[in-house]
Amino acid sequence: MSVRELVVLGTASQVPTRHRNHNGYLLRWDGEGLLFDPGEGTQRQLLRAGVAAHDLNRLCVTHFHGDHSLGLAGVIQRINLDRVPHEITAHYPCSGQRFFDRLRYATAYRETVALTEAPVDADGVLATTASYTLETRRLSHPVESFGYRLVEPDGRRMLPERLAAHGITGPDVGRLQREGSVGGVTLDEVSEVRRGQRFAFVMDTRLCDGVHALAAGCDMLVIESTFLDEDVRLATDHGHLTAGQAGRVAADAGVRHLVLTHFSQRYSEPEEFERQARAAGFEGELTVAHDLMRVPVPKRG
Numbered sequence: 001m002s003v004r005e006l007v008v009l010g011t012a013s014q015v016p017t018r019h020r021n022h023n024g025y026l027l028r029w030d031g032e033g034l035l036f037d038p039g040e041g042t043q044r045q046l047l048r049a050g051v052a053a054h055d056l057n058r059l060c061v062t063h064f065h066g067d068h069s070l071g072l073a074g075v076i077q078r079i080n081l082d083r084v085p086h087e088i089t090a091h092y093p094c095s096g097q098r099f100f101d102r103l104r105y106a107t108a109y110r111e112t113v114a115l116t117e118a119p120v121d122a123d124g125v126l127a128t129t130a131s132y133t134l135e136t137r138r139l140s141h142p143v144e145s146f147g148y149r150l151v152e153p154d155g156r157r158m159l160p161e162r163l164a165a166h167g168i169t170g171p172d173v174g175r176l177q178r179e180g181s182v183g184g185v186t187l188d189e190v191s192e193v194r195r196g197q198r199f200a201f202v203m204d205t206r207l208c209d210g211v212h213a214l215a216a217g218c219d220m221l222v223i224e225s226t227f228l229d230e231d232v233r234l235a236t237d238h239g240h241l242t243a244g245q246a247g248r249v250a251a252d253a254g255v256r257h258l259v260l261t262h263f264s265q266r267y268s269e270p271e272e273f274e275r276q277a278r279a280a281g282f283e284g285e286l287t288v289a290h291d292l293m294r295v296p297v298p299k300r301g
Contacts, residue, residue: 002030004197004297006222006259008289009038009045013226013240013262014067021045021291022067023262025222027199029150029297030131032057035075036148036201036222042071043078049292053082058127058134061092062203063145064099073106080112087114091126091136093144094119120146123210137213139205141239147203147214152196162190197300203262206239207249215253219298222289223249224262229276247277250284256298258282261289 009024016022022039026049033055035042046052056079061069069092079088092100097119104115118126120136127134132150139145158173166185168176176182176190200214202223215221226240235242241249243260250258260273267273270288277286287295 003028004030006220006295006297007049007051008259008261008291008293008295009042009049010291011261011263011289012039012067013224013264014065015265016041017265019291020263020265022071023203024071025201025261026051026055027150027201028055029199032129032131034058034060034134034150036060037062037068037203038071038075039067040070043074045291046075046078049294053079053084056084056088057086059088059090059092060134060148060201061090061096061100062139062147062201063093063141063143064096065143065204068203069099069103072100072103076104076115077107077109079115080109083112087116089116089118089127091118091120091134091148093146094121095144137210138208139202139210140208141204141206145204145239147205147210148201149214149218150197150199152198154196155194156187156191157194158191166190194300197297199297204239205241206236207241207245211241211249212253215249215255218253218255219300220257220259220295221250221253221255222259222261225260225273225277226262226264228267228272243273243276244280247280247282250277251281255282255284256301257285257287257295259287259289259295 005028007026010021012020021041023037024042025036027034135149136146198218199220200218223246225243225246227235227242229242229244
């Protein structure tokens, strides 16, 4: 049975707190693990969350500020220590190659794993697999930053009443799905498009076209909400979003499940982030993230 869930490893912005680790987010998607923005302490958080190095397939870094990337050194060394048997691909802004190199070789260790570097330098498709396409869009932050988006290919949903009307049963259903037609009856006549799931990861950014493009039609949107609305000027000056801005983006994009994270240490009442996102018009499922929580990707509609 396939598992699609977000494992939250850390939710702090800039500095960790007593209750929040630096950033870190693992997306489990049909047997693959995509680790987003591993900040300092991520290796230990993976252990606490019950995630092994063998569960990782991709490392996706939005930008090279420390709270989003300092954990790379430990994670990469752990991957090699545990001799992960499969290839691992690392995505990160091309302009930060020197930072990636320093983190990859921060100390001496024995390389045992094929780690493929696939830096990002423009909007577009980064990878295509059987279960998803990984896309990226440029964001607006003081250093170059990219968000990520997974799109599952559309499928077909068989309609029992139409199959029955055409007398198609048993093995002929599978044959119809494989071949496209049976006895003059086409697949289109007895099925409908089942839209693939969509997941987006949006970290440090002001409002920009990339934010809206990533969020559009998502089943789950993980998005930073560093500031509350009363501090919108600070958010804009430092290249961040407020809770209300994140809520409005999600509402406009038709997001089904909104996950707010990356909270400034200046705030002590996380429920206020939810209140402001709701006040901005978001009516779907909403989670204010905390460390080590697991959030299921919504089932297909």
